[in-house]
Amino acid sequence: MVFHIIGIGNRKADFSGELLSLIESHAVFSGGNRHHELVGHLLPEGYTWLPVQSPMELLFESYEQLGQTVVVFASGDPLFYGIANTLRSRYPDAEIYTYPYFSSIQLLVHRANLNSNLLQTVSVHGRSWAALDEVLIQQKPLIGILTDQEKSPSAIAKRLLEYGYTNYSIWIAEDLEGENEKVRHLEPREAGNSVFHPLNCVILKKESHRHIDFGIKDVLFEGLKGRPNMITKMPVRLCSLHALDLAARPVLWDIGFCTGSLSIEAKLRFPQLEIHAFEKRTECLQILHHNQNNFGVPGINAYIGDIFETDLDHLSKPRAVFIGGHGGRLKELLQMIDRYLLTDGTVVINAVQDASINDFIAFSRLLNWKLDEPLKLKVDGHNEITILKATK
Incomplete structure (x- = not known):
C-alpha cells in the first residue's frame, strides 16, 4: 500500500508545484470533513473521498478494498500525534510519504x-x-x-x-x-x-519552580484523626521505595494506603508510574485526595473497600506491590498477589510484629519467591520496623 500524507493548516489550501501535481495525478483521497472543505476545490473530477472518522476499522477496510494509492490530508504535521503514525502502525510494510505543515x-x-x-x-x-x-x-x-x-x-x-x-x-x-x-x-x-x-x-x-522535598516530612501529611503514627515514616518510606526498585517497574499496587504517603512519594519520584492504591477505611479517600492536592500529585487511582472483594482483573498487572496493611490475612493476600504479580515483580512489606515477619518469609518461600536480606530500622521512639522484600 502507498500513502501520501499532506499536512495542511486551517485555511483554504493553495498548493502549487509538486503537491498540486501529486493531487492532480491521483483519484483516491482521504481526510476529515474539515479537510475536505479546505482542499475540495483542488481535487480532480471523479475523485473518491474516504472520510477519516470513527470507527477507524471501516476506513482501513475501505483502503484495503480499493487497493490504490491514497492521498491523505491531515492537520499540521502528520507525524505529530497524527494519522501518519496510525497508518504506520496499521500497515508497517506500506510506503508512506509525508509533506508536513506546522503543527498547532x-x-x-x-x-x-x-x-x-x-x-x-x-x-x-x-x-x-x-x-x-x-x-x-x-x-x-x-x-x-x-x-x-x-x-x-x-x-x-x-x-x-x-x-x-x-x-x-x-x-x-x-x-x-x-x-x-x-x-x-x-x-x-x-x-x-x-x-x-x-x-x-x-x-x-x-514562571517559578515549586519546591517539594525529597522525603516529605511526616507532619506535613494529613493523617487519621487521633492516630498520628498511622503513616509510613519518612526514612522507612524512602527505604521501602528503594526496595521496590520502581525505576524499572511501570505499575505499583499500594495495599493499605492509609494517608497515601508511599504512593505520593513514589509518584513524585517516578512520575511515569501507574499506581493503584487500596484501602478499607472510607475516611482515607479524602485524606489521600487532600495530600495529593497539597503535594501536587495527580494520577493515583484509589479503591476503597476490602481488596479481597475488589475486582482486580481489569487493572494493569503490577510489577511492584507494597503491603501497608493486611488485616491479619497475610497468607491469603500473598496468594492473591501471586496471581497478578508479573514475573520479576517485587513485593515489599513493613512489618512490626514477629508473626508478620515469619509469615511473610514462610509464605514467600512456599510461593518460590526469592527473599532479600531483611532491613531493620528504628525511627525516633517508634517501634522497630523490618522491611522485607521478595521477588517473584
Missing part, C-alpha cells in the same frame, strides 16, 4: 514568541491525563498540550489549580489561522473560568 503547537510557539528548545508536548486528545500529569510533576519549563472538548483549556487550568501548580501561566491559541484566531496569555484561575473556541491548543509556561 508550533504555530502557538511562534505566536507567543517562546523558546521551542524547551518545549515538551503531550496529548490529552481522546486520552487520559497521564501524560500531562507526568510532565507536570516533573515541572517541565514549557509544556505543549493537544486538547479535546472534555480536556479543554479551562479543564486543564482547573487541574493546575486543584494540584497547586499555580507556578504556570497558560498560553491558549484558538482557531489558529482561522477567521476567529485569538491567542491569549492567562493565569490558571482566569483560564479556568473562561470559554474557548473548540479548535484550540495550550502551552503551559513555568
